[in-house]
Structure formats: structure tokens, C-alpha cells
Amino acid sequence: MTKSKPKAVGRRRFLKDAAVTAAVVAGQGPVAGAQQPSADDHEHETVPADIALRVRALETVLVEKQMVDPAELDAVVDAYENRIGPRNGARVVARAWVDSVYKARLLDDANAAAAELGYEGAQTGHLVVVENTADVHNLVVCTLCSCYPWPILGLPPVWYKSAPYRSRAVIDPRGVLREFGLELGDEVEVRVWDSTADIRYLILPERPAGTESMTEEELAEIITRDSMIGVSKITPPPTGDAV
Numbered sequence: 001m002t003k004s005k006p007k008a009v010g011r012r013r014f015l016k017d018a019a020v021t022a023a024v025v026a027g028q029g030p031v032a033g034a035q036q037p038s039a040d041d042h043e044h045e046t047v048p049a050d051i052a053l054r055v056r057a058l059e060t061v062l063v064e065k066q067m068v069d070p071a072e073l074d075a076v077v078d079a080y081e082n083r084i085g086p087r088n089g090a091r092v093v094a095r096a097w098v099d100s101v102y103k104a105r106l107l108d109d110a111n112a113a114a115a116e117l118g119y120e121g122a123q124t125g126h127l128v129v130v131e132n133t134a135d136v137h138n139l140v141v142c143t144l145c146s147c148y149p150w151p152i153l154g155l156p157p158v159w160y161k162s163a164p165y166r167s168r169a170v171i172d173p174r175g176v177l178r179e180f181g182l183e184l185g186d187e188v189e190v191r192v193w194d195s196t197a198d199i200r201y202l203i204l205p206e207r208p209a210g211t212e213s214m215t216e217e218e219l220a221e222i223i224t225r226d227s228m229i230g231v232s233k234i235t236p237p238p239t240g241d242a243v
């Protein structure tokens with residue numbers, strides 16, 4: 001499955017543009033070739049220029065003092081942007097689907113169970129896995145900011161960090177799910193889990209019917225990021241030949 005990705009802007013280019021924008025804001029005049037912020041930029045879709053400027057200033061000082069290696073910094077950012085992502089979580093879920101003993105360990109001690117597959121590190125905190133069933137649907141949010149299990153799911157999506165999602169997921173979770181295309185019956189209990197820096201959640205989605213013959217690897221392919229946040233269910237694969 002392929003998904004359209006947001007426009008990629010290199011980190012160094014982004015920081016450079018932010019610094020230029022900040023210079024303009026500071027009254028130092030426009031700079032040829034600088035990207036200007038759009039009036040309709042959503043507040044959560046761009047990092048504020050002052051934050052990017054602070055990052056750039058801090059990085060410059062640390063590099064000049066030879067306290068950090070810029071190549072190492074780029075490697076860390078590249079790891080979270082490109083190499084670590086929801087595929088890790090999908091492998092955890094697929095393993096739980098095919099191995100009930102692993103699933104029990106995952107629900108009991110998610111950090112240890114994820115580490116068995118090699119997924120651990122910063123931004124995991126105390127990982128808790130909650131299971132969706134026919135009767136209970138779980139949804140994850142971070143009402144304060146954007147806490148998210150990075151080593152398991154990669155970087156959080158933009159909407160996860162947005163103020164409307166963070167507030168409405170708690171106030172009106174069924175309405176939010178409806179907007180994501182998920183209509184739940186009144187008989188289904190909805191539980192909302194508020195992540196923090198200390199406790200982060202991963203949803204164990206329901207395994208769809210019709211997947212009994214699929215291998216663990218094939219199952220991992222159909223498990224989506226959104227299903228592990230709880231804003232969607234997993235669509236069963238097409239069944240057999242068309243009649």
C-alpha cells in the first residue's frame with residue numbers, strides 16, 4: 001500500500017529558510033530566494049520560525065564547540081523520519097495476531113515484548129498496548145502535546161499534533177472517528193487514552209475476518225498506522241476471485 005507523503009523539505013534547508021524568515025520578521029528586510037510563510041499555513045503544519053531558529057542557533061554553537069557531529073545529528077533525524085515508522089508497530093501487531101503467547105506478553109509488558117523484536121529506545125516511555133475487540137474500541141491522543149511511541153510508530157502524523165484532534169478526541173471521540181470514516185455502533189464502548197511523556201499507547205487492532213491463511217509477514221502489510229492509533233479499523237484484504 002502506498003500513501004501520499006507530505007512535501008519533503010530537507011532539515012538543513014528547512015532550518016535555513018526559517019532563519020531567513022526570522023530575519024525578515026526582525027525587520028532586517030527580505031532576502032532573495034527566501035521562502036516566505038503562507039498566510040494559510042496551518043499552525044500545526046509548520047514549525048514556528050522562532051523554534052527552528054533556536055534549533056539552528058543551538059546546533060551551530062554545539063557544532064562550533066565540537067560537542068556534536070552534524071553528520072550524527074542528521075543520522076538521528078533520518079532514522080526517525082525515514083527508517084523507523086509504523087512498519088515496526090505492524091510487525092508487533094502481526095506477531096501478536098499469530099502468537100497468542102506473545103500477545104499475552106505484549107499486553108502484560110509491552111516494552112519487553114516490543115524489545116523482543118528489537119524496538120526500543122528514546123520516546124517510548126512506558127509503552128502500554130490496549131486491545132480493540134468487537135465490544136471495545138480504543139483511541140489514542142495526547143491532549144497536552146504530541147506524545148507518541150516513536151520507536152514503534154515513527155514520527156506522529158500532523159493531525160495527531162493538531163489542537164482540534166487533541167481536544168475533540170476527548171470531547172467527541174465518536175464524532176472524530178466518524179470524520180476518519182469509522183462509524184461505531186452504540187453498543188461499542190469507546191475508550192480514549194491520553195498519552196504522556198511517561199506512558200504511551202499502542203492499539204492492538206482487531207484481526208479482520210478472512211485473514212486466517214495469511215502469514216505473519218502478509219498480515220504486517222495490511223496493518224496501518226491509523227489502526228494502531230485507533231482512528232480506523234483494518235480493512236480485510238479482497239477475498240478470492242471476482243465473480
Ligand code: FE
Nearest residue numbers: 142145146147
Ligand atoms: Fe505529548
